[in-house]
Amino acid sequence: MFKPNTLDHSSTTVASQVVPFLRNYYIYFVLIAIIVFLSAANLDRFDLFERGNFLYEKNIINILRVSAPILVLAGAFTLLMVSGYIDLSVGSTMGLSAVIYAMLAINGMPFWSAFAITALCGALLGAFNGLLVVRFKITPVIATLITLSLFKGIALLLVQDGVSAIKSMGDLKMPLWFNAYGREGVLMGLPMAFWVAVGVTIVLIVLQNRSLLGKYAAATGGNPTAAKLSGINTSMVVFVLYAIVGVSAALAGIARASFMSLGDPLSGDGMELTAILVVLIGGTAFSGGEGKVLRSFIGALIIMTLTLGMLTLVPAYFQTLVIGAVLLAAAASNHFISRKEHAS
Amino acid sequence: MTIQQQSPVLSVEGLIKDYPGVRAVDDVSFSIESSSVHCLVGENGAGKSTLIKMLTGALQPTQGVMKVNGVVYQPNSTQDARESGIATLFQELHVVDELSVLENLTLGMEQNRFGFIIKSDLEDRVIQTLATIEPSINPSARVSSLSVAQKQIIEIARAASSGANVIIMDEPTAALSEREVERLFTVIRRLREQQVTVVYISHKLDEILTLGDSVTVLRDGKHIVTKPLSEVAGRSELIDMMIGRSVFQNYTARTAVTNEVVLSAKGLSNRLLKDVSFDINKGEIVGFYGLVGAGKTEIARALFGADKVSGSIVFKGQQVGSSPKEAIAAGIALVPEERRTQGLFTNLTIRENIPVMNIRRMSDNGIFRSADELTAAVNYVEKLGIATDSIEKHTEKLSGGNQQKVVLAKCLFSDADLLLLDEPTRGVDVGAKTEIYDIIKNLADAGNSVALFSSELEEVLGICDRIFLLYCGSLKSVIINGPNVDTTDILNVVTGGNKGVTQ
Numbered sequence: 001m002f003k004p005n006t007l008d009h010s011s012t013t014v015a016s017q018v019v020p021f022l023r024n025y026y027i028y029f030v031l032i033a034i035i036v037f038l039s040a041a042n043l044d045r046f047d048l049f050e051r052g053n054f055l056y057e058k059n060i061i062n063i064l065r066v067s068a069p070i071l072v073l074a075g076a077f078t079l080l081m082v083s084g085y086i087d088l089s090v091g092s093t094m095g096l097s098a099v100i101y102a103m104l105a106i107n108g109m110p111f112w113s114a115f116a117i118t119a120l121c122g123a124l125l126g127a128f129n130g131l132l133v134v135r136f137k138i139t140p141v142i143a144t145l146i147t148l149s150l151f152k153g154i155a156l157l158l159v160q161d162g163v164s165a166i167k168s169m170g171d172l173k174m175p176l177w178f179n180a181y182g183r184e185g186v187l188m189g190l191p192m193a194f195w196v197a198v199g200v201t202i203v204l205i206v207l208q209n210r211s212l213l214g215k216y217a218a219a220t221g222g223n224p225t226a227a228k229l230s231g232i233n234t235s236m237v238v239f240v241l242y243a244i245v246g247v248s249a250a251l252a253g254i255a256r257a258s259f260m261s262l263g264d265p266l267s268g269d270g271m272e273l274t275a276i277l278v279v280l281i282g283g284t285a286f287s288g289g290e291g292k293v294l295r296s297f298i299g300a301l302i303i304m305t306l307t308l309g310m311l312t313l314v315p316a317y318f319q320t321l322v323i324g325a326v327l328l329a330a331a332a333s334n335h336f337i338s339r340k341e342h343a344s
Numbered sequence: 345m346t347i348q349q350q351s352p353v354l355s356v357e358g359l360i361k362d363y364p365g366v367r368a369v370d371d372v373s374f375s376i377e378s379s380s381v382h383c384l385v386g387e388n389g390a391g392k393s394t395l396i397k398m399l400t401g402a403l404q405p406t407q408g409v410m411k412v413n414g415v416v417y418q419p420n421s422t423q424d425a426r427e428s429g430i431a432t433l434f435q436e437l438h439v440v441d442e443l444s445v446l447e448n449l450t451l452g453m454e455q456n457r458f459g460f461i462i463k464s465d466l467e468d469r470v471i472q473t474l475a476t477i478e479p480s481i482n483p484s485a486r487v488s489s490l491s492v493a494q495k496q497i498i499e500i501a502r503a504a505s506s507g508a509n510v511i512i513m514d515e516p517t518a519a520l521s522e523r524e525v526e527r528l529f530t531v532i533r534r535l536r537e538q539q540v541t542v543v544y545i546s547h548k549l550d551e552i553l554t555l556g557d558s559v560t561v562l563r564d565g566k567h568i569v570t571k572p573l574s575e576v577a578g579r580s581e582l583i584d585m586m587i588g589r590s591v592f593q594n595y596t597a598r599t600a601v602t603n604e605v606v607l608s609a610k611g612l613s614n615r616l617l618k619d620v621s622f623d624i625n626k627g628e629i630v631g632f633y634g635l636v637g638a639g640k641t642e643i644a645r646a647l648f649g650a651d652k653v654s655g656s657i658v659f660k661g662q663q664v665g666s667s668p669k670e671a672i673a674a675g676i677a678l679v680p681e682e683r684r685t686q687g688l689f690t691n692l693t694i695r696e697n698i699p700v701m702n703i704r705r706m707s708d709n710g711i712f713r714s715a716d717e718l719t720a721a722v723n724y725v726e727k728l729g730i731a732t733d734s735i736e737k738h739t740e741k742l743s744g745g746n747q748q749k750v751v752l753a754k755c756l757f758s759d760a761d762l763l764l765l766d767e768p769t770r771g772v773d774v775g776a777k778t779e780i781y782d783i784i785k786n787l788a789d790a791g792n793s794v795a796l797f798s799s800e801l802e803e804v805l806g807i808c809d810r811i812f813l814l815y816c817g818s819l820k821s822v823i824i825n826g827p828n829v830d831t832t833d834i835l836n837v838v839t840g841g842n843k844g845v846t847q
Contacts, residue, residue: 143392211456211457211460211461212456214456216442218440218442219440222440223441225436226451227440227452230451230452230502231423231426232451289440289441289442290442320632
């Protein structure tokens with residue numbers, strides 16, 4: 001009678017050791033696998049990458065600087081999703097920030113001032129989202145769909161003259177420093193935008209693991225009632241997280257504007273989907289409570305490597321399908337792993 | 345603790361709470377001694393929940409005074425209550441599964457500098473509190489890996505380490521197995537040794553008799569009595585005080601039982617069940633009795649086709665057991681164990697809940713006839729005595745007993761010939777229980793068969809014609825109910841004793 005029991009037990013102990021390991025580190029294996037695959041593939045026919053070797057320095061720099069916007073956004077977006085909330089307006093916040101930043105720069109404001117003011121605007125936009133959600137109790141999805149439209153409307157209004165993006169205003173031209181932030185290598189050949197993303201991610205990792213905000217975000221997302229009964233001001237937690245997401249979206253907008261050398265109100269379109277994708281790939285639970293900033297950062301690298309790497313391998317009209325298939329595989333394996341974990 | 349032992353830790357004086365049209369709590373006064381286990385009993389609707397909500401700050405009294413250690417106490421939120429040293433263990437668990445045990449214990453009390461958590465003696469303190477009440481829980485374990493009972497203990501430990509000297513526990517054993525209940529009792533006794541007062545609310549009178557120091561009985565919002573349990577002469581006196589009539593039903597042989605087999609199960613086996621075979625006759629009420637984990641729910645779900653089992657289930661000459669849809673079509677209905685999550689659409693009204701199992705019967709080619717629904721709902725509300733002011737009431741707002749009646753109505757409406765009732769009176773007050781038993785008997789008298797899966801011996805002995813005794817997934821014995829049934833023998837069998845009862 002006890003034999004099957006003991007057998008069962010030993011098999012679960014093996015699973016209980018392997019499964020958490022897989023759960024914690026599978027994402028790194030995925031990234032490595034994709035890089036190995038792309039390196040092995042024959043890239044000779046294409047111009048985008050240096051011929052012959054995917055791992056060539058210039059390719060990596062290319063990928064990383066194009067990825068700067070999503071890398072800077074992923075961490076804050078993760079914390080918000082861990083708290084059980086979501087922001088669909090990040091793309092519009094990005095677009096509006098890009099326009100504001102470009103206008104400030106064209107009007108002669110120096111880099112750091114333009115940068116700081118734009119970031120502040122992002123914080124205000126995020127805080128506005130937070131206000132709608134926590135004070136006016138509008139469902140997050142609806143509230144941020146409303147602001148998606150509002151923020152984009154303001155950005156379009158600012159550009160106004162019918163052209164799609166700001167490159168100059170009247171006689172005023174874009175200053176020469178404008179695209180340095182997103183393009184010019186400052187350390188290891190990588191631009192400031194990338195290093196800011198790294199810095200923001202490190203700050204958020206520390207916040208998540210060491211601060212009240214990080215712990216309370218997990219508590220709010222895991223069990224809101226328990227959090228409130230423990231005396232946590234969950235509204236304040238959520239409000240602050242929305243503001244942080246706003247700042248990150250503004251930084252993403254600055255990076256994108258600088259990289260493209262223009263202030264495009266539509267430059268963030270679709271960013272909310274990319275952000276959700278990246279965060280989910282990183283293993284964050286859609287229902288909240290669970291998720292890590294660092295894993296989303298890696299998730300962003302996976303998505304960007306895959307997207308750009310794919311450019312070299314399959315026709316453009318094929319890419320979306322392939323990316324979808326890879327994501328499906330990731331989601332399936334994630335589901336498999338967590339089911340194993342629950343079983344054990 | 346510096347509290348004088350003589351002064352009551354918590355007292356209420358002339359407490360009144362009015363709702364529109366109803367006085368839920370009517371001039372209640374009593375006091376609770378420090379370092380005791382004080383039980384609160386009463387039927388559903390007696391005013392227990394309203395009283396508790398006032399003590400925890402969720403509701404404000406219309407009139408009257410509450411005092412903590414002799415000082416007037418007016419909480420406006422659970423937070424206020426906690427600051428006055430009163431913590432509550434609600435029926436729903438309030439722990440964060442995603443955090444560790446330690447993180448849960450310190451939640452909301454962390455020491456911080458500029459928003460960053462700093463190490464303090466708080467961690468050591470909570471770990472020590474946890475170790476005194478339940479040393480087997482590892483503080484670094486993730487809460488999601490713990491059992492319901494352990495999660496409850498985490499909540500108790502959190503309350504205790506937050507400096508609460510009164511912990512209110514609302515039906516804490518509702519989801520626990522016997523062994524876990526024992527452990528909880530040990531924890532509560534340890535708390536009492538640490539000068540913590542426990543206010544204990546439960547429908548299970550045996551628990552109150554085992555655990556309590558004193559008891560307060562409420563009936564219809566009024567305070568009936570507060571006295572030490574040593575002065576209470578057993579459960580019959582408690583029941584008398586609660587309802588003024590005896591609930592214990594004596595079984596009388598029923599004439600509607602036939603020898604015609606409607607359901608025959610052979611060799612049911614799965615993860616838990618071991619070769620379970622039995623027959624159920626037309627017009628019969630059979631009981632499946634066993635402790636938690638004996639396989640009652642598993643058998644019910646197998647018969648209904650909700651879980652896969654090996655073996656065969658034949659119902660009225662037809663093979664069933666592969667899906668709930670097939671079972672419903674064949675005429676089997678299940679009243680599941682968890683009525684809130686499995687039996688009811690709590691966000692729908694009574695009217696909308698009743699026809700859901702048989703919606704096709706009230707539709708013409710997919711178009712729904714709402715007039716029929718209305719008739720059916722009014723009909724069943726009356727037939728089963730569902731206490732409500734309107735059939736448009738959302739079922740989440742009904743009391744436990746009335747919710748269960750709606751679930752029963754839903755199954756009755758599906759015209760089932762065999763009803764599987766899994767713990768149909770759990771969390772239901774004594775008055776509603778009697779009514780549910782009457783409904784069951786009337787059904788069986790009308791020629792339906794009923795299988796009752798219950799962990800209350802009193803219940804199966806009260807109404808079942810035959811009782812199947814289960815232990816660890818096996819069917820150990822079948823007894824025919826009657827005046828000569830030996831309860832000691834039954835308890836012996838279901839706890840794993842070897843001496844069987846006559847087949």
